[in-house]
Amino acid sequence: xxxxxxxxxxxxxxxxxxxxxxxxxxxxxxxxxxxxxxxxxxxxxxxxxxxxxxxxxxxxxxxxxxxxxxxxxxxxxxxxxxxxxxxxxxxxxxxxxxxxxxxxxxxxxxxxxxxxxxxxxxxxxxxxxxxxxxxxxxxxxxxxxxxxxxxxxxxxxxxxxxxxxxxxxxxxxxxxxxxxxxxxxxxxxxxxxxxxxxxxxxxxxxxxxxxxxx
Amino acid sequence: xxxxxxxxxxxxxxxxxxxxxxxxxxxxxxxxxxxxxxxxxxxxxxxxxxxxxxxxxxxxxxxxxxxxxxxxxxxxxxxxxxxxxxxxxxxxxxxxxxxxxxxxxxxxxxxxxxxxxxxxxxxxxxxxxxxxxxxxxxxxxxxxxxxxxxxxxxxxxxxxxxxxxxxxxxxxxxxxxxxxxxxxxxxxxxxxxxxxxxxxxxxxxxxxxxxxxxxxxxxxxxxxxxxxxxxxxxxxxxxxxxxxxxxxxxxxxxxxxxxxxxxxxxxxxxxxxxxxxxxxxxxxxxxxxxxxxxxxxxxxxxxxxxxxxxxxxxxxxxxxxxxxxxxxxxxxxxxxxxxxxxxxxxxxxxxxxxxxxxxxxxxxxxxxxxxxxxxxxxxxxxxxxxxxxxxxxxxxxxxxxxxxxxxxxxxxxxxxxxxxxxxxxxxxxxxxxxxxxxxxxxxxxxxxxxxxxxxxxxxxxxxxxxxxxxxxxxxxxxxxxxxxxxxxxxxxxxxxxxxxxxxxxxxxxxxxxxxxxxxxxxxxxxxxxxxxxxxxxxxxxxxxxxxxxxxxxxxxxxxxxxxxxxxxxxxxxxxxxxxxxxxxxxxxxxxxxxxxxxxxxxxxxxxxxxxxxxxxxxxxxxxxxxxxxxxxxxxxxxxxxxxxxx
Numbered sequence: 001x002x003x004x005x006x007x008x009x010x011x012x013x014x015x016x017x018x019x020x021x022x023x024x025x026x027x028x029x030x031x032x033x034x035x036x037x038x039x040x041x042x043x044x045x046x047x048x049x050x051x052x053x054x055x056x057x058x059x060x061x062x063x064x065x066x067x068x069x070x071x072x073x074x075x076x077x078x079x080x081x082x083x084x085x086x087x088x089x090x091x092x093x094x095x096x097x098x099x100x101x102x103x104x105x106x107x108x109x110x111x112x113x114x115x116x117x118x119x120x121x122x123x124x125x126x127x128x129x130x131x132x133x134x135x136x137x138x139x140x141x142x143x144x145x146x147x148x149x150x151x152x153x154x155x156x157x158x159x160x161x162x163x164x165x166x167x168x169x170x171x172x173x174x175x176x177x178x179x180x181x182x183x184x185x186x187x188x189x190x191x192x193x194x195x196x197x198x199x200x201x202x203x204x205x206x207x208x209x210x211x212x213x214x
Numbered sequence: 215x216x217x218x219x220x221x222x223x224x225x226x227x228x229x230x231x232x233x234x235x236x237x238x239x240x241x242x243x244x245x246x247x248x249x250x251x252x253x254x255x256x257x258x259x260x261x262x263x264x265x266x267x268x269x270x271x272x273x274x275x276x277x278x279x280x281x282x283x284x285x286x287x288x289x290x291x292x293x294x295x296x297x298x299x300x301x302x303x304x305x306x307x308x309x310x311x312x313x314x315x316x317x318x319x320x321x322x323x324x325x326x327x328x329x330x331x332x333x334x335x336x337x338x339x340x341x342x343x344x345x346x347x348x349x350x351x352x353x354x355x356x357x358x359x360x361x362x363x364x365x366x367x368x369x370x371x372x373x374x375x376x377x378x379x380x381x382x383x384x385x386x387x388x389x390x391x392x393x394x395x396x397x398x399x400x401x402x403x404x405x406x407x408x409x410x411x412x413x414x415x416x417x418x419x420x421x422x423x424x425x426x427x428x429x430x431x432x433x434x435x436x437x438x439x440x441x442x443x444x445x446x447x448x449x450x451x452x453x454x455x456x457x458x459x460x461x462x463x464x465x466x467x468x469x470x471x472x473x474x475x476x477x478x479x480x481x482x483x484x485x486x487x488x489x490x491x492x493x494x495x496x497x498x499x500x501x502x503x504x505x506x507x508x509x510x511x512x513x514x515x516x517x518x519x520x521x522x523x524x525x526x527x528x529x530x531x532x533x534x535x536x537x538x539x540x541x542x543x544x545x546x547x548x549x550x551x552x553x554x555x556x557x558x559x560x561x562x563x564x565x566x567x568x569x570x571x572x573x574x575x576x577x578x579x580x581x582x583x584x585x586x587x588x589x590x591x592x593x594x595x596x597x598x599x600x601x602x603x604x605x606x607x608x609x610x611x612x613x614x615x616x617x618x619x620x621x622x623x624x625x626x627x628x629x630x631x632x633x634x635x636x637x638x639x640x641x642x643x644x645x646x647x648x649x650x651x652x653x654x655x656x657x658x659x660x661x662x663x664x665x666x667x668x669x670x671x672x673x674x675x676x677x678x679x680x681x682x683x684x685x686x687x688x689x690x691x692x693x694x695x696x697x698x699x700x701x702x703x704x705x706x707x708x709x710x711x712x713x714x715x716x717x718x719x720x721x722x723x724x725x726x727x728x729x730x731x732x733x734x735x736x737x738x739x740x741x742x743x744x745x746x747x748x749x750x751x752x753x754x755x756x757x758x759x760x761x762x763x764x765x766x767x768x769x770x771x772x773x774x775x776x777x778x779x780x781x782x783x784x785x786x787x788x789x790x791x792x793x794x795x796x797x798x799x800x801x802x803x804x805x806x807x808x809x810x811x812x813x814x815x816x817x818x819x820x821x822x823x824x825x826x827x828x829x830x831x832x833x834x835x836x837x838x839x840x841x842x843x844x845x846x847x848x849x850x851x852x853x854x855x856x857x858x859x860x
Contacts, residue, residue, distance in 0.1 A: 049324040053377070057329070060384065086322045086381075093385035100387045121321050123835050127382065130831075138389040156838035160830060167392075189830075190837045196826065201399040205803075207777050 049085060052078065056087040059094065068098055079114070089115050089124040096131065109135050126154040133164050142171045159189045163199055170206070179206050259305065259847040261312040266305070273359050274304035280358070292683075293660040298852075305852050313843040314375045314836065325373045330366055333373060343534050348573065349551075379832050386828030388820045396819055401806025403756040406772045406798065407740045408764065409749045411727055413793040416719035427710045431703050438706045441648040442698045444666050448656065448690035449630050449639050451619055456608035459638075462600060470603040471592050477602070478590045481547060484558050485583040487522055487540035492531035493575035509569035509576035516566055522580050531575065541582065554579060616687055620679045623689045627675045630691060643693060656688070666690060720793040727795035731787040740799055756804060768796055777803045 055078060062070040075091040082088050092111045099108035112135065115128035129152055136145035146168050149161055162185035169178035182203040189196060256268035278300050283290045334340070340351045355365055388396075431438060471478065491509040493502055512529055516522060526540030535541055547555060551572045561567065561581040569576040592599065615637050622633035634641050644657050649667055651658040665677040677690045703710075730743050744751035754763055761769050767790050775784055777800070784800045808815050 046324065049322055050326045053324045053326070054329070060380070063384065090381040090385060093381070097385050097387040100389060123321075123838070124381070127831055131387070134389055134392070138391055154838075156841075157831070157834050159834065160827075167395075190833055196830065198396055198399065198823075198826070201402075201773075202395075204774050205399055205402070205777065 048082065049087075052082050052085045052087045056091060059091055063094055063098075068102070071095065071098055083118050084120055086121050086124065089119050089121055089128075093124070093128065093131075096128075096135075100135065105135050105139050109139070122154055123156070126152065126157045130157060130160050130164060133168075137164070137168055137171060142168045146172075159185050162188070163196075163202075166202060170202075175206050179203065182206075258849050258852070259309060259845065261309055262316055262844045264312055264316065266308050266312065270308060271301070271305055274308055275301050276359055278304050278307075294664075295660055302852055305847070309845060310836075310840075311371055311375065313839050313845070314378070315371045316843070317839045318374045318378050321378070323374055323377055325370050325377065327366070327370070330370045330373065334366070334369065378835075382832040382835060383825065383828030386824045386831065388823035388827065392823060393816060393820050396823055397808050397816070398805040400819075401758070401808065402773075403758055403804040403806065404772055405753070405755045405801040405804075406757055406764070406768075407751060407753040407801055408768055408772075408796055408798045409730075409740060409744050409751045410765075410790075411723045411730075411747075411749060411795040411797070413716065413719045413723045413795070416722040417715045420715045420718035420722075422711050422714045422718070427707060427714060428703060430714060431706065431710050435700055438701045438709075439698050440696070440701065441650075442667070443646040443648050443696040444672070444692050445646045445694045446644050446657075446662075446666050446690045447630055447641050447693045448644070448688050449619065449623070449634055449637075449641060450656075450686065450688045451612065451615055451637070451639065452686040453605070453608045453612050454685065456611050456615075457601075457604040460604050460607055462603060467596065467599050467603065468592065470606075471595070471599050474599075474602070475589060478592075478595050478599070480585075480588045480590070482587045483544045483546045483585040484581060485544050485585075486542055486554075486558060487526060487580045487582055488532065488535070488542060488554075489522070489526045489530040489540055489578045490532040490574060491529065491569075491576045505576050506569065506571075509578060513566075513568055513578055516578065522566065540580070544585075612685070616679065619687065619689060623676045623679070630676065630689065633689070646694065646696065656682075662688070662690065666692060716793060720789070720795075723793070723795040724789060727787040727797055730797050731785050734785040734797065734799060740797070743797070753801070765790070767791065768798060771796070772798060772800055775800045 055074065059071060059074040059078075062074060071094060075095045078085075078088045078091045092115045096108040096111035096115075099105070099111060109132055112128045112132035116125050116132065119125035119128065129148060133145040133148045136142075136148060146165070149165055149168075152161055162181045166178045166181035166185065169175075169181060182199060186196075186199055186203070189199075257265045258268055258271050259266045279292070282296075282300065334351075335346045337346075339354060340346055342350050352362075355362060360368070489509075489512055491505045491512075493505045497505075508529070512525055515525060523539030527536050530536040530540055532540070542550075551574070553570055553572050554577060557567045557570050557579055558581060561579070563581055563584050566580045567578060569578050618637060619633055622636055623630060626632045630641050633639070644654065645652060647653075647657045647663075647666075649663060651660075651663050656662055659682060661680050661682070665671055665680055668677070671677050671690070671692055672695060675691070679687050679689055681687055726747070730747070733743060734740060740751040740753070743749075752764075754761070757764065757769060757772065759769070759773055764772075771786065771788060775786055775798075777784075785798065786800075787795065787797050789795055808819075810816055
């Protein structure tokens with residue numbers, strides 16, 4: 001290591017600085033800008049989510065108090081300003097529920113469609129799809145409802161999906177397919193799920209495909 | 215040319231390296247850099263990279279154990295099996311919370327600390343007189359192994375998870391036709407006819423040959439073999455037993471009493487009145503100053519001779535005491551805000567303090583009455599003193615004797631007598647018991663059973679010392695060992711004959727049932743068939759799902775039968791659990807109707823449907839998150855916990 005004298009070392013450092021100094025400074029500045037920029041963006045993002053979370057809790061209070069106008073305006077504000085947060089999807093689901101109970105099935109369908117289109121959250125997208133299919137069935141459009149379910153891409157919600165399919169087949173008068181769907185649904189229910197006695201009842205209520213016992 | 219490219223690229227390289235180094239610090243922060251290199255804690259499991267440490271598991275387990283103990287009371291027995299099970303359960307909870315909160319964060323759910331604090335203030339368990347009480351809060355935290363930080367952290371996690379859960383459940387709806395279908399189905403009525411062919415009708419006629427019985431016996435030795443049994447001799451060393459054996463002289467008692475006088479003294483108690491000028495938690499400096507001025511003005515009036523009670527009524531923000539002259543309950547040291555206690559200690563009865571800053575605001579205190587500490591005379595607390603001294607001494611003896619018990623039974627493995635003699639214990643003997651356990655407290659204990667049937671003990675050695683609970687130890691050896699033995703055919707012949715008779719009878723009942731169901735389907739009436747066979751045909755109209763007129767198995771079966779296309783009757787036959795055979799005819803199905811003039815019942819159905827739909831949606835969500843998370847459990851004994859989750 002003593003191959004260089006002190007003067008030589010200083011000389012060497014100067015040379016390095018001359019060669020790489022600008023690049024290093026540019027690198028540091030770039031890193032600082034990008035780093036702080038990233039942090040700023042993160043902070044901004046967190047603040048936004050916290051804000052939307054609060055808004056959503058307010059909305060729930062309005063739901064509980066039955067203040068439907070406030071629910072509607074609150075949800076629409078979220079949909080306009082923050083269409084891509086999970087809270088907004090939940091707000092839209094709330095709106096759909098309100099529409100169903102005000103007997104505006106068309107509007108409910110629109111809200112659910114909106115969640116399916118804008119949702120970044122696959123779970124809520126799927127929940128919306130299942131609910132939209134049920135609304136379509138209630139609007140007496142079983143074929144459209146069935147098409148909607150076929151597009152499903154998430155197997156996790158299969159038990160719910162199969163039950164809706166069964167209901168659709170019953171409406172279409174396709175007993176055998178309804179029976180298959182209900183039985184399949186019963187089979188794939190998770191063990192720790194809440195009891196679903198109604199599903200078994202629906203199955204039991206199907207007319208026998210042929211005469212005689214099942 | 216080439217040289218300059220090389221120089222330049224190196225220049226860029228240097229820049230990029232510096233960039234990367236700085237970026238690392240900025241993105242991950244110095245904090246995580248410093249902590250990650252420290253001592254590696256004992257990690258039980260990781261959930262997608264997040265660690266669950268032994269300490270976390272122990273705390274969660276301890277909380278579960280306390281909970282169980284409170285719920286079950288005296289029925290709670292902490293044996294090896296329960297302990298493992300509780301540990302698994304605790305680990306499950308931790309993993310579940312970790313999985314769900316990670317998923318929630320990833321999906322963009324957030325709960326701020328402000329919301330957490332808001333929720334904390336509203337928890338009734340932490341409130342005294344309708345207001346959040348920090349003393350109560352700390353008291354409960356101490357009792358449940360929480361620190362304030364860890365509690366708020368857990369609260370935040372559970373609020374976060376609940377927000378997701380609520381998203382599924384609160385937004386669920388039930389469409390009008392779905393409600394109607396549910397009402398029709400749940401309240402459905404079915405008309406049925408049935409007859410029961412009792413199996414015992416044929417058991418008398420069944421003729422079983424001895425050879426058949428012998429053949430059955432040979433094929434089913436397991437049914438006629440007694441279980442392995444042992445009886446044990448054991449020595450029990452326990453603190454309560456030692457306490458009973460101890461007797462003390464008056465001098466000993468007096469000395470112990472003198473040494474522990476504080477335990478037999480009623481502490482000093484104060485009875486004070488106060489006037490509180492409240493300052494909210496997040497008060498501005500100006501609000502504090504205003505409260506202070508107001509409080510000082512009141513103090514001035516008091517000094518001028520105004521009545522304390524009158525001013526309390528007029529000004530005190532503690533509305534519960536304001537009308538009672540500001541009087542609080544009697545309290546002793548440690549029961550009240552420390553700053554108040556400190557001020558009160560120096561007061562004489564009748565004195566009034568200047569305003570004191572407490573965490574509630576500014577308080578003016580008047581000492582109304584004082585009770586000096588009182589020493590209870592020995593005569594009054596004699597039994598308490600005897601018990602405490604006994605416990606203390608017995609624990610010492612227990613510690614010494616347990617070592618001796620262990621050594622003596624280990625060095626004399628073929629007998630308990632020497633240990634018994636040295637320690638003044640009695641060898642006790644149990645009755646025979648199987649691996650399922652016996653009848654008394656000792657032989658039902660799983661540790662005892664495991665030891666008694668262990669290889670080493672069955673070979674004639676003493677067992678190790680077994681801790682039944684921290685106060686009780688036993689050592690056991692086998693007194694009598696009865697290996698599993700096959701009972702001779704002669705002894706069980708009658709039993710075998712009966713089994714075969716029942717089987718034959720059930721087969722005959724079934725054959726008849728199957729024959730009858732064909733005839734029923736061909737159009738013969740149930741009445742007719744019953745008469746021909748000396749049986750009873752019963753018809754019930756409008757049977758509900760929970761009807762109790764017919765046996766439950768028949769009602770359930772009737773509701774599982776498919777309704778026929780043309781509303782024509784369908785028939786079935788099946789065996790009841792007791793071997794009797796049933797011929798069943800489904801005559802008609804009626805849709806359920808609700809007698810519900812004002813729609814309240816319909817509403818209940820609707821809410822129930824919403825709830826089941828939402829709950830199932832959430833359950834499926836949870837299952838999906840568990841399947842996607844990378845869960846690694848390091849502890850082999852608890853590894854099956856993850857399987858239970860799925």
